[in-house]
Amino acid sequence: xxxxxxxxxxxxxxxxxxxxxxxxxxxxxxxxxxxxxxxxxxxxxxxxxxxxxxxxxxxxxxxxxxxxxxxxxxxxxxxxxxxxxxxxxxxxxxxxxxxxxxxxxxxxxxxxxxxxxxxxxxxxxxxxxxxxxxxxxxxxxxxxxxxxxxxxxxxxxxxxxxxxxxxxxxxxxxxxxxxxxxxxxxxxxxxxxxxxxxxxxxxxxxxxxxxxxxxxxxxxxxxxxxxxxxxxxxxxxxxxxxxxxxxxxxxxxxxxxxxxxxxxxxxxxxxxxxxxxxxxxxxxxxxxxxxxxxxxxxxxxxxxxxxxxxxxxxxxxxxxxxxxxxxxxxxxxxxxxxxxxxxxxxxxxxxxxxxxxxxxxxxxxxxxxxxxxxxxxxxxxxxxxxxxxxxxxxxxxxxxxxxxxxxxxxxxxxxxxxxxxxxxxxxxxxxxxxxxxxxxxxxxxxxxxxxxxxxxxxxxxxxxxxxxxxxxxxxxxxxxxx
Amino acid sequence: xxxxxxxxxxxxxxxxxxxxxxxxxxxxxxxxxxxxxxxxxxxxxxxxxxxxxxxxxxxxxxxxxxxxxxxxxxxxxxxxxxxxxxxxxxxxxxxxxxxxxxxxxxxxxxxxxxxxxxxxxxxxxxxxxxxxxxxxxxxxxxxxxxxxxxxxxxxxxxxxxxxxxxxxxxxxxxxxxxxxxxxxxxxxxxxxxxxxxxxxxxxxxxxxxxxxxxxxxxxxxxxxxxxxxxxxxxxxxxxxxxxxxxxxxxxxxxxxxxxxxxxxxxxxxxxxxxxxxxxxxxxxxxxxxxxxxxxxxxxxxxxxxxxxxxxxxxxxxxxxxxxxxxxxxxxxxxxxxxxxxxxxxxxxxxxxxxxxxxxxxxxxxxxxxxxxxxxxxxxxxxxxxxxxxxxxxxxxxxxxxxxxxxxxxxxx
Numbered sequence: 031x032x033x034x035x036x037x038x039x040x041x042x043x044x045x046x047x048x049x050x051x052x053x054x055x056x057x058x059x060x061x062x063x064x065x066x067x068x069x070x071x072x073x074x075x076x077x078x079x080x081x082x083x084x085x086x087x088x089x090x091x092x093x094x095x096x097x098x099x100x101x102x103x104x105x106x107x108x109x110x111x112x113x114x115x116x117x118x119x120x121x122x123x124x125x126x127x128x129x130x131x132x133x134x135x136x137x138x139x140x141x142x143x144x145x146x147x148x149x150x151x152x153x154x155x156x157x158x159x160x161x162x163x164x165x166x167x168x169x170x171x172x173x174x175x176x177x178x179x180x181x182x183x184x185x186x187x188x189x190x191x192x193x194x195x196x197x198x199x200x201x202x203x204x205x206x207x208x209x210x211x212x213x214x215x216x217x218x219x220x221x222x223x224x225x226x227x228x229x230x231x232x233x234x235x236x237x238x239x240x241x242x243x244x245x246x247x248x249x250x251x252x253x254x255x256x257x258x259x260x261x262x263x264x265x266x267x268x269x270x271x272x273x274x275x276x277x278x279x280x281x282x283x284x285x286x287x288x289x290x291x292x293x294x295x296x297x298x299x300x301x302x303x304x305x306x307x308x309x310x311x312x313x314x315x316x317x318x319x320x321x322x323x324x325x326x327x328x329x330x331x332x333x334x335x336x337x338x339x340x341x342x343x344x345x346x347x348x349x350x351x352x353x354x355x356x357x358x359x360x361x362x363x364x365x366x367x368x369x370x371x372x373x374x375x376x377x378x379x380x381x382x383x384x385x386x387x388x389x390x391x392x393x394x395x396x397x398x399x400x401x402x403x404x405x406x407x408x409x410x411x412x413x414x415x416x417x418x419x420x421x422x423x424x425x426x427x428x429x430x431x432x433x434x435x436x437x438x439x440x441x442x443x444x445x446x447x448x449x450x451x452x453x454x455x456x457x458x459x460x461x462x463x464x465x466x467x468x469x470x471x472x473x474x475x476x477x478x479x480x481x482x483x484x485x486x487x488x489x490x491x492x493x494x495x496x497x498x499x500x501x502x503x504x505x506x507x508x509x510x511x512x
Numbered sequence: 513x514x515x516x517x518x519x520x521x522x523x524x525x526x527x528x529x530x531x532x533x534x535x536x537x538x539x540x541x542x543x544x545x546x547x548x549x550x551x552x553x554x555x556x557x558x559x560x561x562x563x564x565x566x567x568x569x570x571x572x573x574x575x576x577x578x579x580x581x582x583x584x585x586x587x588x589x590x591x592x593x594x595x596x597x598x599x600x601x602x603x604x605x606x607x608x609x610x611x612x613x614x615x616x617x618x619x620x621x622x623x624x625x626x627x628x629x630x631x632x633x634x635x636x637x638x639x640x641x642x643x644x645x646x647x648x649x650x651x652x653x654x655x656x657x658x659x660x661x662x663x664x665x666x667x668x669x670x671x672x673x674x675x676x677x678x679x680x681x682x683x684x685x686x687x688x689x690x691x692x693x694x695x696x697x698x699x700x701x702x703x704x705x706x707x708x709x710x711x712x713x714x715x716x717x718x719x720x721x722x723x724x725x726x727x728x729x730x731x732x733x734x735x736x737x738x739x740x741x742x743x744x745x746x747x748x749x750x751x752x753x754x755x756x757x758x759x760x761x762x763x764x765x766x767x768x769x770x771x772x773x774x775x776x777x778x779x780x781x782x783x784x785x786x787x788x789x790x791x792x793x794x795x796x797x798x799x800x801x802x803x804x805x806x807x808x809x810x811x812x813x814x815x816x817x818x819x820x821x822x823x824x825x826x827x828x829x830x831x832x833x834x835x836x837x838x839x840x841x842x843x844x845x846x847x848x849x850x851x852x853x854x855x856x857x858x859x860x861x862x863x864x865x866x867x868x869x870x871x872x873x874x875x876x877x878x879x880x881x882x883x884x885x886x887x888x889x890x891x892x893x894x895x896x897x898x899x900x901x902x903x904x905x906x907x908x909x910x911x912x913x914x915x916x917x918x919x920x921x922x923x924x
Contacts, residue, residue, distance in 0.1 A: 130827065132748070132826070132827040133825050133826050133827040133850075134751075134826065155752075176697065177697045177701075179695060179697075183695070187672065188695070188697075190701065190704075191668070191672060200897065200901065204897045204900075205897065206896060206897030206898045206901065207898065208898055211825060211874070212823045212824060212825055212850060212874060212875045212876065213823045213849060213850055213851050214821065214823040214851060214876070214878075215823075215876070216876055216878050216891060216892055216894070216921050217894065217898065217899060217902050217920070217921040217922070217924075218705060218708070218709055218713075218902045218905060218906075218920070218921075218924075219658075219671065219704045219705060219707055219708060219709075220705070220898065220901055220902065220905070221704075222671065222701050222703075222704025222705060222707070223700050223701055223702070223704060223705050225701070226697050226700070226701055227700055243751070243752070245754075246754035247754075266609055269609065269610070269611065270608060270609040270634070271725075272611075272634075272635070272636070272724075272725025272726075273725075274724075310754075310756060311754040311755055311756060311779070311782075311783060311786075312754060313754070313755075313775075313778070313779050313782035313783050313786070314756070314775055314776070314779040314783075317776055317778055317779065318776075370691075370693045370695050370696055371693065372607060372609075372610045372612070372692065372693055373609065373610045373611075373693075373694075374607060374609035374610045399695070402693075402694050402695040403610075403693055403694070403695065404695045437691070437692055437693070438691070438693050439691050439693050439695075439696040439697075439698050440698050441696070441697050441698050442693075442695040442696060442697065443695065443697055444697075445697055446697075446698055446699070450698075454698070454699065457691075457698055457699075458688065458689075458698075458699055459686070459687075459688065461685045461686045461687050461688075462686075462687045462688045462689065462699070464685055464687070465681065465685065465687035465689075465702060465909070466689075466699055466700050466702075468908040468909060469700055469702070469705070469905060469908060469909070470700070471908055472901070472904040472905045472907070472908035472909075473901065473904070473905075484699070484700075
């Protein structure tokens with residue numbers, strides 16, 4: 031790397047904030063998509079907006095690409111470094127800058143972990159709604175980049191619903207604010223485009239979040255079914271009835287087996303379970319909850335358990351949250367897919383996935399955010415068996431084709447990143463991709479901000495990624511995949 | 513005014529048919545700017561062809577849906593061609609089991625709600641009640657202005673309900689973003705970019721929208737108090753109650769606040785009882801509530817006055833009511849979310865005073881409906897890197913400035 035740029039980066043951050051030693055750089059070579067690895071030339075750890083701007087300016091002047099990174103828990107390679115590029119890691123920017131309970135706003139730096147926001151306002155009866163399963167470690171900056179979801183976004187919306195303003199360092203190093211604590215900022219809704227842009231339109235250095243009151247009551251039930259399609263029909267019936275639960279999660283027999291082996295959550299032994307949670311005013315919740323129970327019975331639920339208290343509820347969720355990590359109990363390797371289908375099409379898509387299992391002679395464990403049609407099939411394989419990793423990847427790709435053929439999406443919450451950039455033309459026309467490219471160029475005409483992500487490039491789409499390897503955070507038991 | 517650009521009409525007539533390439537009339541005028549031609553394409557392919565031809569002839573184009581909000585924004589610098597989305601009025605699909613629908617941009621809000629109401633066994637609605645006549649206002653126009661009504665308190669604006677969009681750029685490029693599933697993070701959220709863009713970035717041709725079940729019952733509590741401070745205190749007290757009101761609208765100078773709960777019969781009854789017990793107010797009878805509901809969205813829009821959209825920090829509610837009460841003839845404040853609409857006279861002085869006051873509170877004011885002489889007051893002052901980015905986005909999507917140049921913030 032150019033020595034002038036290294037010197038400029040060193041000046042931009044405090045002592046100890048620049049990493050260039052090869053062994054130390056390896057820490058940053060991948061995010062949660064561990065099959066893709068690139069060692070960057072340098073990593074900087076800025077501590078303020080001005081320092082981020084100085085780092086970005088230095089990179090921009092040298093026309094060296096840079097990639098923003100938070101906790102590195104993303105599952106689509108959005109924070110994958112660029113060879114010969116710089117990683118701007120925001121984990122030292124972890125201050126909660128302002129808490130305004132009456133105005134229901136919290137202002138944070140991007141390195142603050144998702145759960146810390148709720149922790150900061152819980153005593154005042156509020157919380158931050160988006161809850162990706164890695165919420166104890168994943169950062170708000172990463173959530174903004176990915177427009178993260180979580181089990182409860184069915185009712186409460188995604189990150190984009192709850193981010194009302196950001197401070198953005200543009201790809202040429204200018205600092206601006208988009209949106210703000212007050213609604214309806216005049217002008218184009220650039221905030222709406224930046225949230226979910228996967229770090230390709232600039233680096234967010236401050237975020238104003240909307241917080242909401244903790245619901246008066248929460249009711250949770252676990253229902254066992256004799257088949258996945260019976261559970262799928264129950265989900266469709268609940269949604270079609272006009273009920274909006276806080277969450278509806280679904281797991282199949284293979285996933286239940288793995289979870290039982292891992293965390294002994296005492297799930298019913300059956301072909302499918304639904305975890306349904308309702309929350310809100312007591313006045314509303316009780317009658318709706320009874321109606322959901324009735325629907326599940328009519329859909330031939332074999333067993334219905336209602337959580338009697340918070341600890342039973344926590345146990346039910348523990349099984350669900352452990353699902354991805356638990357796959358290690360039943361398979362040496364697995365690939366996490368993230369696709370979306372219209373909610374009424376669960377049953378036929380499940381049949382389609384079952385047919386693919388036969389065709390590829392591989393097992394797929396199904397873990398879904400069923401309420402909003404977001405599927406997370408886990409394709410199980412043994413990496414040491416010749417060719418099985420490639421077959422697993424191909425099968426995972428076929429599941430996306432299935433989602434698209436039903437009118438769905440190639441990603442519901444993990445993002446496109448480097449993982450699915452080459453799948454974008456399956457979902458978007460040439461014209462649509464052209465529009466995305468033009469919008470990106472409006473922010474980043476020199477193509478230095480997280481290049482190679484989101485949009486397909488010929489170079490990118492010629493390469494084949496390696497197989498999945500567990501992320502260090504997973505091995506340490508800190509983060510799970512969901 | 514700029515000199516009129518000569519239009520070669522024949523290519524447009526060939527593209528959409530002579531009967532849909534019409535000489536403009538007096539009532540086609542857009543804020544004092546008279547187009548020469550009104551073109552009514554039948555589908556997205558025709559929109560694309562029309563835009564390609566307009567760009568080739570270097571014409572400027574304003575998009576018109578129902579024409580109810582054509583006066584929003586500043587007057588376009590030029591407009592030779594009015595593109596009407598009137599014929600893009602088809603319901604593409606309604607999936608009741610998935611609570612979504614897809615419709616042409618030219619479909620009216622009333623037509624959509626009527627379709628949804630006819631679906632057997634379902635009572636679904638698009639939870640939008642903007643202050644425009646629903647039998648005229650189109651879905652595309654509602655997205656392009658981002659206008660909303662009392663339901664915003666619970667369901668958000670069209671920004672929150674739009675899950676997919678199809679559109680045509682000035683050069684004819686057909687794009688799309690989002691899709692028809694409620695959860696989706698693939699690609700940039702162009703739908704949000706187009707929401708409120710006043711037709712300056714693209715012609716919206718089709719929208720996919722999230723629906724909600726219509727609640728079986730609805731009850732209204734009317735709070736009242738004599739001072740803004742006392743009324744605001746009651747409203748803010750609501751935020752701490754275990755209730756989920758659909759709208760919380762402070763009406764001044766009436767000194768009242770309408771709180772509506774839409775839920776099951778039992779849920780609605782229990783919630784209004786909680787509200788009446790904890791913050792006071794009177795639970796309205798059915799007839800009284802229906803009369804209030806039907807007028808709420810229209811309230812500050814009645815008559816011909818200037819209408820300003822205001823946003824301020826939610827915690828400054830009392831000051832906002834007092835300020836608007838002093839300068840405006842009437843204001844409706846969505847009490848829990850810090851947004852308001854105020855009606856004023858055509859005198860610039862109170863408008864400027866209200867704007868200054870709102871900005872001191874940390875908010876902003878935009879004129880939605882205003883007569884031409886007030887054109888310099890429509891937008892607040894625009895400067896800084898954010899506006900430069902907006903210009904870059906406009907330039908990237910419409911480099912020749914074909915679509916309604918000058919209508920948006922900062923002359924964009």
